[in-house]
Amino acid sequence: MIEISGVSKRYDETVVVDDVSITLPRAGITAVVGPNGAGKSTLLTMIGRLVSASAGRIAVDGLDVATTPGARRLSILRQDNHIVSRLTVRDLVAFGRYPSSKGRLTRDDAAHIERALAYLGLEALAERFLDELSGGQRQRAHVATVLCQDTDYVLLDEPLNNLDMKHARDMMRLVRRMADELGKTIVIVLHDINVAATYADRIVAMRDGRIVRSGPPEAIMTSQALAAIYDMEIEVARIGDRMLAIPY
Amino acid sequence: MRLLPISALFVLALAATSLLIGAGGLSPAELLAGGDEGRLLLLASRLPRTFALILTGASMAVAGMIMQLIARNRFAEPSTAGTVESAGLGMLTVTLLAPGAPVLLRMLVASAFALAGTCLFLALLRRVPLRSPLVVPLVGLILGGVISAISSFIAYRYDLLQSLGAWTTGDFSAVLRGRYEMLWLALALTGLACVAANRFTAAGMGRDFATNLGIDYRRVVAFGLSIVAMVTALVVATIGMIPFLGLIVPNIVSLIMGDNMRRSVPYVALFGAAFVLACDILGRVLRYPFEIPVGTVMGVLGSGIFLFLLLRRGARAG
Ligand SMILES: Nc1ncnc2c1ncn2[C@@H]1O[C@H](COP(=O)(O)OP(=O)(O)O)[C@@H](O)[C@H]1O
Ligand SMILES: [Mg+2]
Numbered sequence: 001m002i003e004i005s006g007v008s009k010r011y012d013e014t015v016v017v018d019d020v021s022i023t024l025p026r027a028g029i030t031a032v033v034g035p036n037g038a039g040k041s042t043l044l045t046m047i048g049r050l051v052s053a054s055a056g057r058i059a060v061d062g063l064d065v066a067t068t069p070g071a072r073r074l075s076i077l078r079q080d081n082h083i084v085s086r087l088t089v090r091d092l093v094a095f096g097r098y099p100s101s102k103g104r105l106t107r108d109d110a111a112h113i114e115r116a117l118a119y120l121g122l123e124a125l126a127e128r129f130l131d132e133l134s135g136g137q138r139q140r141a142h143v144a145t146v147l148c149q150d151t152d153y154v155l156l157d158e159p160l161n162n163l164d165m166k167h168a169r170d171m172m173r174l175v176r177r178m179a180d181e182l183g184k185t186i187v188i189v190l191h192d193i194n195v196a197a198t199y200a201d202r203i204v205a206m207r208d209g210r211i212v213r214s215g216p217p218e219a220i221m222t223s224q225a226l227a228a229i230y231d232m233e234i235e236v237a238r239i240g241d242r243m244l245a246i247p248y
Numbered sequence: 249m250r251l252l253p254i255s256a257l258f259v260l261a262l263a264a265t266s267l268l269i270g271a272g273g274l275s276p277a278e279l280l281a282g283g284d285e286g287r288l289l290l291l292a293s294r295l296p297r298t299f300a301l302i303l304t305g306a307s308m309a310v311a312g313m314i315m316q317l318i319a320r321n322r323f324a325e326p327s328t329a330g331t332v333e334s335a336g337l338g339m340l341t342v343t344l345l346a347p348g349a350p351v352l353l354r355m356l357v358a359s360a361f362a363l364a365g366t367c368l369f370l371a372l373l374r375r376v377p378l379r380s381p382l383v384v385p386l387v388g389l390i391l392g393g394v395i396s397a398i399s400s401f402i403a404y405r406y407d408l409l410q411s412l413g414a415w416t417t418g419d420f421s422a423v424l425r426g427r428y429e430m431l432w433l434a435l436a437l438t439g440l441a442c443v444a445a446n447r448f449t450a451a452g453m454g455r456d457f458a459t460n461l462g463i464d465y466r467r468v469v470a471f472g473l474s475i476v477a478m479v480t481a482l483v484v485a486t487i488g489m490i491p492f493l494g495l496i497v498p499n500i501v502s503l504i505m506g507d508n509m510r511r512s513v514p515y516v517a518l519f520g521a522a523f524v525l526a527c528d529i530l531g532r533v534l535r536y537p538f539e540i541p542v543g544t545v546m547g548v549l550g551s552g553i554f555l556f557l558l559l560r561r562g563a564r565a566g
Contacts (some may be wrong), residue, residue: 052458071462079454084381085452085507086319095450098461103446106392128508149461 001026002047002187004152007056009042009209016042018209021058024202029179031200032189033220035230039158039205040189041079047157047187048076060153071099074153075146079189081138083112084129089141090126091248093117096148119174128164135162143171147178154178156188160195164192172199197221205229221245255518259302262525266298267293269532297423301528301542302521303431304418304487307438309520310513311476312494312564313443313501315507317452318472325383326362326480327492330391334365336415337399337479339509343408351430358481365395366473408466418490418543419480420528427486434482435486438517441475445510448472490524490543492550497523499557 002024009017017039045051049065096110120140139141160168190196197217205213226234303495312325338361403412447468452457458465497520
């Protein structure tokens, strides 16, 4: 369970996240959506202890993230991962084991690494250097690292960036499997509301640093709710059992 | 991996060559034949010099590698980050204010200056808006220039230009038994840094990457910078500055085997030692019996290789 109570983030005088309180239950996928600059990444990085909150408290399983080391409980993948180092994909993924192994890889760790590479379809690229990969391949390597870290909570910030349609779908199916088969709690920032509605169990919608709507996809996928989130007219169509938001 | 023993043998061969040549007035045959004079030359001069070359090469190359990971820039190393010049200023300060200070105290002061200078460099970097890879060494060179101008001014006023010269140009010709042993400490510090190799690699991936893995980023950076500052101070005080070493060696190793420090650090150390040995041997034979200081040889060779790397890396970074 992730409890966020009264959390704000200010940069100088600009309030970027404004007094947010919400509780995200254990298990399942929570998608965070909203327009650019809504504060989604900032909120996620505060939960992931990469950025400290200006006010309020965030607790994961009852433990305050500001004071408890949590690399074995929670992992986060940021939106931009600018990398200068020349590491191979396998070396990068192996770092996912660092919190538990501290660099001394056991056989169990090796199995984790192979599994993560296989999940993301990276076996053939394992010995390649990161600077010799395409953006999408690099993105998958980063997700593999987080997967390899094998934490109960996984935070992903727009992991579909740079991915083509097929890899984007594979990624979302993988995230679904992580939730369903491995029992992980996943919080994922998604750019596309339709992807969120298709794969997530809950949607949290942000705008101007606040949470404007939250609930199951059915509750968010209405013209009225979408208008409140995106400040534009959006039609919702039903195709089979799926709901599609169509902006016009 | 067979590469490691081969590299080690290569360094040993260079070390043997370094022992056997020089302007000591003894031919290799006479040296090998033994005799008191030969043994004295070997023990008092040749052996210390060869050790000094290896120790300096290995520890400065690794220091360069750590700087590159911490600054997250290919072109950062003690001589492009103001570290060397700050260490020189520290030596100058302690010489002026406490001329009789014990060696250890002098080293500590020089290390403290080196650390402060490097921190200033990193603080400047955070304020430079455009972070093109090449801006980073430029900032460091400018900072180094300012610091060395201050040093020159002070040295000129107090008639210490000669000492300052000794700290700023690397030269192994004055190395004798009893005058280089501090360099073993540099190697020990380098070994200590290797304990944190994984953490340095993670830090090289960025603050967020390291933090996500539960690594205390600031502590790793502080640890790395302290090691680099102390190693630099030790080398500056005993040998003098050796430009490009910490830049070229890690970059070439990185091109071949990447930046996983845990894996590449032995190669960086060995290659660093080999490079300095080779430059010193070259300096001794080119105009025999006169010597060209190693810093000069390295400067000429190094800037050529540096240019090559720059063009190559530049093409890559896009
Ligand atoms: N380090 C920072 N300093 C100043 N402003 C920032 C910083 N990081 C983010 N912001 C601002 O905070 C707002 C929210 O950013 P972000 O959380 O990245 O939005 P989102 O991920 O929803 O697009 C933006 O207006 C952005 O400019
Ligand atoms: Mg964002």
